[in-house]
Amino acid sequence: MDRLDRKILRLIQEDSTLAVADIGKKVGLSTTPCWRRIQKMEEEGVIKRRVALLDPEKVNANVTVFVAIRTNTHSVEWLKRFSEVIADFPEVLEFYRMSGEVDYLLRVVVPDIAAYDAFYKRLIAKIEIRDVSSSFAMEQIKFSTQLPLDYMKIEPARNGE
Amino acid sequence: MDRLDRKILRLIQEDSTLAVADIGKKVGLSTTPCWRRIQKMEEEGVIKRRVALLDPEKVNANVTVFVAIRTNTHSVEWLKRFSEVIADFPEVLEFYRMSGEVDYLLRVVVPDIAAYDAFYKRLIAKIEIRDVSSSFAMEQIKFSTQLPLDYMKIEPARNGE
DNA sequence: GCTGAAAACGCTCACGA
DNA sequence: TCGTGAGCGTTTTCAGC
Numbered sequence: 001m002d003r004l005d006r007k008i009l010r011l012i013q014e015d016s017t018l019a020v021a022d023i024g025k026k027v028g029l030s031t032t033p034c035w036r037r038i039q040k041m042e043e044e045g046v047i048k049r050r051v052a053l054l055d056p057e058k059v060n061a062n063v064t065v066f067v068a069i070r071t072n073t074h075s076v077e078w079l080k081r082f083s084e085v086i087a088d089f090p091e092v093l094e095f096y097r098m099s100g101e102v103d104y105l106l107r108v109v110v111p112d113i114a115a116y117d118a119f120y121k122r123l124i125a126k127i128e129i130r131d132v133s134s135s136f137a138m139e140q141i142k143f144s145t146q147l148p149l150d151y152m153k154i155e156p157a158r159n160g161e
Numbered sequence: 162m163d164r165l166d167r168k169i170l171r172l173i174q175e176d177s178t179l180a181v182a183d184i185g186k187k188v189g190l191s192t193t194p195c196w197r198r199i200q201k202m203e204e205e206g207v208i209k210r211r212v213a214l215l216d217p218e219k220v221n222a223n224v225t226v227f228v229a230i231r232t233n234t235h236s237v238e239w240l241k242r243f244s245e246v247i248a249d250f251p252e253v254l255e256f257y258r259m260s261g262e263v264d265y266l267l268r269v270v271v272p273d274i275a276a277y278d279a280f281y282k283r284l285i286a287k288i289e290i291r292d293v294s295s296s297f298a299m300e301q302i303k304f305s306t307q308l309p310l311d312y313m314k315i316e317p318a319r320n321g322e
Numbered sequence: 323g324c325t326g327a328a329a330a331c332g333c334t335c336a337c338g339a
Numbered sequence: 340t341c342g343t344g345a346g347c348g349t350t351t352t353c354a355g356c
Contacts, residue, residue: 009213013212013213013214013215015211015212016211016212017211044219045219046215047215047216048214048216049176049213049214050176050178050211050212050213051173051174051177051212051214052170052177052208052209052211053174053209053210054170054174054207054208054308055207055209056308058205058207059207059308059310059313060312061308061310061312064257066266083302086302090307090309090310090311091309093303093304093305093307093308094301094303094305095304096227096301096302097298097299097300098227098296098297098298098299099297099299100297101296102296105227105296109308109309111312115312135260135261135263135266136260136261137257137258137259137260137266138258138260139258140255140256140257141244141257141258142248142253142254142255142256143254144254145254146251146254147215147220147222147254147270148222148271149220149222150251151220151221151222152220152221153221
């Protein structure tokens with residue numbers, strides 16, 4: 001992947017409705033070669049999927065809660081079971097295994113505090129957890145799906161640009 | 162918005178490359194009415210944008226760090242300044258104002274710990290922060306942009322379905 | 323590897339039910 | 340509000356450079 005590929009990624013990460021011809025114009029490529037580059041990055045899995053992003057408020061899912069979880073059973077089996085449980089909850093958008101004090105961190109999205117409480121009860125009914133600590137977000141100041149591309153490993157373009 | 166709209170949202174939240182005709186087939190609608198519903202939801206801002214999601218590993222941005230921030234200057238001006246500073250850092254993908262102990266929470270994405278340290282130094286050089294606590298994610302077990310649609314406020318369809 | 327053109331496909335709109 | 344069908348633009352493929 002070279003600088004042109006990165007330029008393409010920057011564009012489609014922002015807006016995937018752009019026509020291939022337009023992307024080509026912006027990066028200095030005609031339609032066919034630009035299309036082939038995109039095709040290749042899809043095959044390689046660099047581009048994973050194309051999705052529509054919705055307005056959380058308009059679909060009544062505007063409250064974000066971060067749930068810090070500590071467990072006493074640090075086994076692979078417990079994690080496997082826990083992952084399966086989490087997979088059944090569409091409210092959980094992000095799920096991380098952490099270093100430090102907290103073992104796992106969830107980002108949960110619900111309409112309000114009451115719905116979070118209902119979610120919480122359903123969760124602890126399904127699996128035993130030592131310690132759960134919930135932090136509510138008052139406001140989402142920034143949310144982006146655009147990964148920083150400045151760290152990409154770039155192979156120099158053949159023309160030397 | 163009725164049940165059909167919700168079905169449409171479910172589909173395009175998952176895969177926005179689906180042809181309108183195919184979406185229509187899946188929800189029981191022919192192309193044009195399906196297209197009109199999508200059009201309307203775009204105009205209303207329910208559908209905000211369409212983007213490509215990339216593989217964090219393949220673009221060398223695979224380490225997530227949660228940064229909990231506490232401030233002593235709880236003024237609107239400080240938040241404004243802080244927001245502007247954050248906007249200049251492409252590594253910050255999410256930024257929340259929190260309730261409780263922590264004032265703000267960032268989700269930062271970098272290639273490795275060294276890059277995080279560099280990011281951290283650049284950040285604190287730009288604005289004064291009372292207390293910063295960084296937690297590293299070892300593993301991203303789940304990441305989704307699909308908001309839960311079960312909480313949507315549904316108007317009954319005219320045909321009574 | 324790029325260009326340009328042709329074919330296939332999907333989007334968009336006017337009209338009638 | 341839905342559906343049909345026609346026109347148009349985009350995507351995708353392919354021959355030639």
